[in-house]
Amino acid sequence: MNRRVLQRATFVATAAVRQPLRAAPRRRMATFEQRSHDRNQFGLLSPASFGILVLTGVGLYLYFEHKREEIRQKKIEMLKKQNTKFGKAAVGGPFNLITQNGVPFTEQDLLGKWSLVYFGFTNCPDICPDELDKMSTVVDTIDARNGPAVQPIFISCDPARDSNNAIREYLKDFHPRMVGLTGTYENVKATCKAYRVYFSTPPNVKPGDDYIVDHSIYFYLMDPNGEFVDAFGKDRDAAFVIARIEQAVKEHGEGKKNYVEL
Structure with a gap:
């Protein structure tokens, strides 16, 4: 135990x-x-x-x-308030560029017709094509309503890459009446300055380089006298632009001068 x-x-x-x-x-x-x-x-x-x-x-x-x-x-609203002694916003002025077909084109070629002017570049991935499609819709709609023929104009702010041939090929996808303009860097810069357009490219770029151009995104509506009427940002759809152009055409026919007022 x-x-x-x-x-x-x-x-x-x-x-x-x-x-x-x-x-x-x-x-x-x-x-x-x-x-x-x-x-x-x-x-x-x-x-x-x-x-x-x-x-x-x-x-x-x-x-x-x-x-x-x-x-x-805010910048575009400031432009509308920066009036000259004639009461017009200080947008537009003399320029000297070349069309996609190699023909000289100046501010004198805007006279006698309504114009929509857009600044961009052919290598733009999305915004420029969208805006040019919208411009084409605006022009076609006004044509269909028997309004005045509106001249669509595309001005390149990338002259290093956008030659006449490059612009001609690029614009084949858009309105057949669209005029594409380019020129020397100095002439393009002067045109952008006249229209109060901001654009910026990387320094020392070459024609074959791959880069993005930062630029203002507006349509500029010019009347048959070559004077600035209004500007439309990318937030404005085609219907808004059409209505505003029709209003401006009516005011122009009545001799009114308050184009820049919405």
Whole structure:
């Protein structure tokens, strides 16, 4: 009996010592797994956190694009208030460029017709094609309503790449009546300055280089006297532009001079 009691006590004591030894690796493993989990939690974003980060980025992008458009709209409103002594906004003036067919074209060629003038470049990925499509819609709609023939004009602000041939090929996708203009850098710069158009190209560019031209995005409506009437940003749809042109044509026929007022 005493021997069995002694054996039992010895077994219990031995088991008590072995149990922590067997548990220790499990605790170490659990601790390692917990640390790995913690590192995964803090080292990598969860799907919810990643979604919030993406939404924040998109929100900031849209905010700054909105503010940029606000600045552009304020600039055009300032142009409308910068009147000359004749009461017209100081937009437009003498220029000397070349058409896509190599024919000289100046401000005198605007006389006797209504014109929509747009500044862009043929390598523009999306905005310029969209705006020229909108211009074509405006011109075709006014034609269909038996309004005055509106002359669509595209002026390149990327003379380093936009040769006569490049513009001629580019304009095949747009209105058949559209006139494309280019010229030397100095002549293009002077034309942009006359129309209060901002444009910027990277320094030291070459004809074969791949780059984007930052520029103002407006249609400029000019009356048959070659005078500025109004400007339309990319936020104005074709219906708005058509209505405004028809209003301006009516005012012009009545001899009114308040063209720049919306």
